[in-house]
Amino acid sequence: MTSPGRPDDDLNLRHLLARATAVEQRVRRAVEARQRTDPDPEDAFRGLYLTDENIARLLNEEGARGFPDPVGEEGGAAGASDRVARDDGGAAGPSRLTALESDFGLTPLDTEILLIALVPDLDDRFEAFYGYLNDDVTRRRPSIGLALGLCGVSPADAVARGRLAAAAPLRDAGLLLAEDLDRPFLSRALRVPDRVTAHLLGDDTRDPRLADVVAPWASVAGVGDPAALARILAGGVPLVYLSEDQGGAGTALAASALERAGRRVLGVDLARLAADPVPADAVRALVREARLTGAGLVCAPLDAVSREHPSLLRLLTATPVPTVMVGRVPWDASWSTVPPLLVHAPRVEPSARGALWSEAYRRTGSGAVPAAVDPDHLLAPFLLTPEQVRGAALSAAQTARLDGGTLTPDHVRQGARAQNAAGLDRLARRIEPTVTWDDLVLPPDAHAQLRELTARARHRDRVLGEWAMRPGGGRGRGVSALFAGDSGTGKTMSAEVIAADLGLDLYTVDLATVIDKYVGETEKNLERIFTEAAGVNGVLLFDEADAIFGKRSDVKDAHDRYANVESAYLLQRMESFDGLAILATNLRANLDDAFTRRLDLVVDFPVPDPPQRLLLWNRCLGPTLPRAADLDLPFCAENFELAGGNIRSIAVTAAYLAAEAGGAVTMATLIHAVQREYQKLGRLTLASEFGPYLTMLS
Template identity: 85%
Template sequence: MTTLPPTGHGPGSPLDPVAGQATGPAPGSDVNLRHLLARAVTVEQRVRRAVEARREADPDPDNEFRGLYLTEESVARLLDEDSARGFPEPAPDTPPDGGTGSRLALLEAEFGLTALDVEILLIALVPDLDDRFEAFYGYLNDDVSRRRPSIGLALGLCGLSPADPVARGRLSARAPLREAGLLLAEDLDRPFLSRALRVPDRVTAHLLGDDTRDPRLAGLLAPWQAVPGVGDPAPLARVLGRGARLAYLSEDQGGAGTALAASALTRAGLGVLGLDLARLTEDPAPAEAVRTLVREARLTGSGLVCAPLEAMSREHPRLLRLLTATPVPVVMVGRAPWDASWSAVPPLLLHAPRVGPAARGALWADAYGRAAQGPPPPGVDPGHLLAPFLLTPEQVTGAAQSAAQTARLDGGALTPDHVRRGARAQNAAGLDRLARRIEPTVTWDDLVLPPDAHAQLRELTARARHRDRVLGEWGMRPGGGRGRGVSALFAGDSGTGKTMSAEVIAADLGLDLYTVDLATVIDKYVGETEKNLERIFTEAAGVNGVLLFDEADAIFGKRSDVKDAHDRYANVESAYLLQRMESFDGLAILATNLRANLDDAFTRRLDLVIDFPVPDVEQRLVLWERCLGPLLPRGADLDLAFCAENFELAGGNIRSIAVTAAYLAADTGGAVTMASLIHAIQREYQKLGRLMLASEFGPYLELVQG
């Protein structure tokens, strides 16, 4: 043999070291390849001897049917073929055992392989390095269609008896080679010794120096990476470096669990493989996917970061136990409490912090700089704009990329609205199925409220914007299991501006508004109301928005003495919702027309209670002007001061009257006159069931139609 290129295909061959480096293998692949091919030389020598022995021992070499698989001339040609088709002789500097740095040696140490395991692996590997061996194995198998070594042939090439129980055990399904996925046994319906052996393409590529990840995992891996300045990864890294195999990082909304886990693995000297557990549950063969993932982690010296835990904790406990039993470091991340039955070994339990405002702004600016190829303009402060949002590091990056794209679409100048829209784009869509989403379009200037109510709304907005600093950094809400949420009660008659005020707050914070009618949540069956509420709060935990519960008195009524089963379960619903509200991390607003019906214990847990009174004369005049708007044509006889003085109506009623009057004007083709306005007021009174008193309509009573 010579040291010419081993396949005879010249430069560019898969086994050519120069071409291999051009396709991106790991550093040192030339030395690694030489060692692998040097080990393959012994396999080639064994195969040659086996073929020659078969030829000499063949009792009928001139059999006319021999050509059905391989002629003697073909065998002779393969054995005597130009040496360029053979494997190279080992280089003088190649250690006999391959050294401890080659991939084959590292594979042997990582997977606990014996010398026999390595020989069998090489026997199964050589057809992927030199296609002549397909013909050789077909000849030795006495079947041209079986071009891989069988178990019996592999044992024979190693000089072992097919009946040797120890040797056979190294090829059982639970042996290291097959259990770890380094070697596949095919044709399982055949007898044990006749089953073909094959090395998976990913293992072959790894041994040749290629670190491209297994394509089987393409839809399962998540790009979770270490993020500087988020939490302290040192304690977890120290434990992982000492051999710990399982940890669980619990987190709240906007937590940095995945980033902290990736940072800890990186600091411990390990690679990071992120697994999206939600995608894993949708995989048609999840157990096989887990085995492939673990093999990938062991081949690349990586640990697993698996999230979110709640995606599979309830419906797939067996799959979760399979993940926690792997021989590689696994860091689980999620919001669900850990169940001891999910693993045989108790995990290290830690809590992942949220991304703080300063880190959030810095991370956003860095991601935006990469996406837009430049820093944000001086007038845009991402830290301040993103303060109301609870975002994970991945969501912050996505928000920055989305903002850059939107700014490009709008002309290239980044604005605060682009920043907020990018952050809102990270919301999950689950809550849209349970609540009505409203994209805010009103501002503070559209509100017509008493000064005190207006001031309280401003205070509520400040609470939502600065809760990370007050409740997080300053620790102003210790103990009790309470979250960092902000809750308020809007109490007032219908049409006094409760929903509009919630919309204004959402607009000021850059959030969407989700309205939930609690009257539709109540179910007559025991326990169903709580399930409906839990679904709403669970979905809301993945959304940065303002959650508005309308008709709150339907379920937050005063708890009463238990006189029958109905009282008992009504109290259970109220108590459950009290507890759930306390642990909620978002901004929740409850609207009610009957404040007196609310339980005192619930009121105590609210941050603010804001009363919305019926507007006075001055406020009603402003409402009439705004509701009629600047574009609607008005008649000269309109007397809005009279309407404000005489008709005690809420803002919602005035808006409804203005719309009705506009339709009447459109139908006649003229402007809104006092006659059409009085007619619209009459229709609104009829809806409300109010009497039309002469003292209210005054000189315009004659315009009221009988």
């Protein structure tokens, strides 16, 4: 591995070439011995392979193509061992080859075999030499038997053969590959992977094999204290599991600890690793890369592989390098033979979140954050990891450039929303909010309660985190509320307004579609929704909540028992949820008292009174729809007891009728639209309601 105390590239190369020169002398002696003992040097078919003359010519090219004297003119080949010893240390520390021997536990025989397999990648003449010695021009790599012979070891030596077994350090660590495995053991070709060759020559470019699985986890200042974890890693603890909640800083804390322990960081995206065609090979390449560069592994998210790929976790936890796993699921002892150190990673708190976002924004080259933009306030409702905060800043900067270059609060919110996972879109309908507080028509108390709900969502980190106002019981930092009222009274629109105020997306889930007649399936459906929602910064609206959050009843048969299990499961899951959940129901009386106790707020949405209906009529007809002079909206507000949703539907119907007639909306048009809405609702058209406009009914 490489560290700041190691020699520069020039000294490292000189040492490697000195060792390769010693290998060249062995090869020369082997070629000369072969030539002396060749039984038929006049063979007419020698043109099918390398001739003695060709080999002699290649041997005589030392001055032009051979290994240069790694030290100077003194010494020559006979002094190679002395030069090796002199170049093997000093103030700069050991060379990469010597470090490789130490880090991978190689014996002197292992190192000599490695060098024998390496020299064709340093000088192409050795392909011809090995073809000649193998007596096969097509086999230009050293065979196992040839390598052992060049080392002066009998091919029948069991100990020496064992150093080239699949489980031996050279091959198990990926430093040496044995090819042609269908051949007898001694005739199998040996090859040094390109990544190992490049490392020994001083090149630390990452193995291209890892391009699809490596993640850019990096340390972040001011997020947690890595000192204790760094001390543990430096002390030799091989495996750590950092559990985290939504918005946790597990990967950043792990990276900081590894760097403080004197190691580099090699991040692993477990979701991508699981999708790799041959994940076991990818793990071997990751471990080799980490050992070559002196790095530790930071693997996340554990949730992506914990259920479907436990064997992959067992491979990763058995590595000989420090490994830190990061995830949200509880640790399963079957995932490793060595119990990990279990640590809980902190969240990125609001103050650190804003500072991290501002620093990432400045690094985009967009300049300072405008004074009108307050990242601390704007990002308070979002639970973001350090990587997501940086991504949000980059996204905001790009969107601002597209819109003219000036950063606005909307750009900050859009960038944060862009970090959401897409899994919840498959289970719920996403609504991008387009309404504001001015669009709501509600009684003052209901309006005030909605404002309080947004305040809870914005300040939950401080109240529930810093001030610890919800201790124990495994409860999360989520905020939950119940919206109760008749259909059309503004429950969904209010949820949309709250989402818009917080800068979040709104996800609506119809709980009536979640219920399954088969035992246990309802819980699975709900768990999938909550699991996906944990990766999303959004407002989760459960419509038709009474379908599953009904009162728990006495158990009279199996149906009652399983219905109670579903309700109990939901009660527990809602308490541990970290997001903002809103439940909407038309029948508040059907909800269980134990469930409503666990809610932060219960907001009642009454049918609007005449003044509120008048305001709704004006807003639903809008400022651009042509209106005739005979419109009598006060009459409509006073006489038609309708919810806001019904009034909006009537306004849309009237607009279509006016468009068809090619004119403005008249009172006759509006009365006709009201009649159609009454028909939908199954209500009678009474003269007491329509009054003087009854004659306009068709």
